Amino acid sequence: MKFATRAVFSLCLVGGSICSAGADDLRSRTLRNAAITNGLIPAEGTHVSAPEPLIQVGKKLFESRLLSLAEDTACASCHLDKFGSADGLPIAIGTEGEGIGAERVIRGGDIIPRNVLPLWGRGSKGFDVLFWDGKVKQTDSSIHSQFGDEAPSEDPLTVAVHLPPVEIGEMLIDNKSTLELQTETVETANSVYEVLIERVREDPELGVALATAQEVSVAKLEFSHAAEAIAAFIRTNFRVKPTRLHDFVFRDGVLTPQAIKGGLIFYGKGNCVACHNGPYFSDMEFHAIASPQIGFGKNGFGVDYGRFNVTLDVSDRYLFRTPPLYNVAKTAPYMHSGSLPDLEDAIRTHYDPLLFTNPEGMTSLERVDFYDRLKAWSQESISGIVLDDDEITAVLRFLTTLNYESDQPIEVVD
Ligand code: HEC
Ligand code: HEC
Structure with a gap:
């Protein structure tokens, strides 16, 4: 030998x-x-499967500005193909930002103090700790997150998808008219979700597509239905x-x-x-x-x-x-x-x-x-x-x- x-x-x-x-x-x-x-x-x-109609409407929601209160920011504003599903910037620029990459810096907008994380493998088997500080983390049967005992889903990725739309500066506009939202409680988050899902219900394309994929009536749609669709898209599109x-x-x-x-x-x-x-x-x-x-x-x-x-x-x-x-x-x-x-x-x-x-x-x-x-x-x-x-x-x-x-x-x- x-x-x-x-x-x-x-x-x-x-x-x-x-x-x-x-x-x-x-x-x-x-x-x-x-x-x-x-x-x-x-x-x-590592793969976790999801139904095709849910994936397709999830993609549309991921690309839609309707999910930010001021209707100016989509998940796709910061998670872009061009930068490997991140944004090419040191730290992210959220609501009131315009353009992509360096252009976004010049035009201004709210600054998020962390580097954008890419989405590869997120939502796949065993990928149960999310964000730089693990603010969403699954342990045994429970999920630790800002939602405490009221986690909106048993799937860590779906819980994570709930956060950007209620994160001040990220997708939730930071100005005087929204001061009451800055308490960052579960109740204020729920009131934002209600506004956002109402827009989806009213959108002729998204509302029907999401309701059909989730097998509920348009009137019964909740924000978690939208979050599940986005999670289905992420775990499929960015799978390993x-x-x-x-x-x-x-x-x-x-x-x-x-x-x-x-x-x-x-x-x-x-x-x-x-x-x-x-x-x-x-x-x-x-x-x-x-x-x-x-x-x-x-x-x-x-x-x-x-x-x-x-x-x-x-x-x-x-x-x-x-x-x-x-x-x-x-x-x-x-x-x-x-x-x-x-x-x-x-x-x-x-x-x-x-x-x-x-x-x-x-x-x-x-x-x-x-x-x-x-x-x-x-x-x-x-x-x-x-x-x-x-x-x-x-x-x-x-x-x-x-x-x-x-x-x-x-x-x-x-
Ligand atoms: C002790 C644990 C540990 C070891 C060992 C380690 N890393 Fe890391 N690595 C981390 C952590 C934690 C971060 C993020 C740190 C931060 O953001 O401040 C990181 C960040 C990175 C990044 C940047 C990723 C990104 O998306 O920003 C790369 C690339 C990387 N590591 C490669 C390596 C390589 C190559 C080695 C071996 C030479 C290595 N790491 C050893 C824990 C480790
Ligand atoms: C303003 C830019 C911005 C927008 C808009 C945005 N993100 Fe992110 N995303 C980030 C940043 C920055 C991080 C890392 C934050 C942290 O860990 O503190 C992140 C992290 C994540 C993670 C965690 C990934 C991991 O490795 O744990 C997921 C999942 C995610 N985003 C999904 C979404 C979804 C879904 C949307 C739309 C509802 C969205 N993001 C909108 C900037 C953005």
Whole structure:
């Protein structure tokens, strides 16, 4: 066995970047085993089916501005094909925003302090923690969310779909005439839902299509019927499809030597898999990466306490849900505040947080915040690892093997 291994490596050296078949076999086998051992399953194994009429009306609702109180914002204003189902911006611009991408920044609108999350694999089997801070999370039989005991659905994605239309600034306009809505209680949310679903009932196309798909009369339609349709669309349109990595692991497909090298680092030296594991490359847990914080932050003055905002447990400060990695090459900028435009830098910041921090420009408060984040990061399995530029490039090649396309193009709503 020892002899075989040595022979493999010498052949690989002689062959340079094109290793001999024998060498490739050993590295390929190792990568295949690592992927399977760490939770990769065939794409179809993650799918949850939904009825076609519900998916089709869900797509129309996803693209409709009717679901924002001021009728100016659709889900598709921020979740766009062009940016891998995100918006191409560091932090999102919500109601009163116009246009897409950079144009949206120039024209203004309400700012959301977090980077838009893409939708790949959301609503599929076992994908039960949603948003950067996990504000919707399924545990055993119950769903934790802002709705408390009154969760509008037993499906975490359907509960999540209920939130953007009642999130101030995101789809709910933030001005004097809506001040009474800013109490953010379940009752005020319900009153907004009633206004929104009434519009759907009155819309000649959407009302009938949704009622038919849900097998109720138009008069009996509730907001949760619309949310279920949008969830059906998301879980179908953005479902995981066989990627180059799936073909390689499950069907003897081929990867370039660089991608294989990157994969071996991902599962080996880089220890990325400690957190980015399972069928979606996320452990669905919360970790501290001390990535640079930009913008006002969820907690104001450039601070985002992440998971703490949901649990109010001090040990959860600065933790964020491990992001899944499908199509990650398309969803720049990266991290919870969108502070890093390059994928290489998103990887670098994991083990070298100081690289993107200039202490000279910081106030004492910002420094204290940074020390706290470093403290949390130092407990994580990533601290103490270093990758060189070649290794990072290889990991990048590996990550691009996770690209695929959605089923249907989203109608651009600008
Ligand atoms: C103003 C831009 C904007 C609009 C409009 C918007 N989103 Fe989002 N979406 C975001 C941002 C930002 C996040 C991440 C927020 C967070 O985690 O704190 C997000 C996160 C999500 C998530 C969680 C994904 C995950 O990985 O957990 C889902 C699901 C989602 N949005 C669906 C929708 C739906 C459905 C609509 C329409 C009803 C919608 N969004 C409208 C910006 C937007
Ligand atoms: C200790 C857990 C952990 C490890 C280990 C880890 N990550 Fe992450 N990763 C995270 C978390 C948490 C975030 C989000 C942090 C934030 O937003 O501040 C993240 C963010 C990312 C992002 C940006 C995704 C996006 O949509 O913004 C990429 C890319 C990424 N990780 C790749 C890697 C690679 C490659 C490795 C190995 C070199 C790695 N990660 C190791 C937990 C981890």
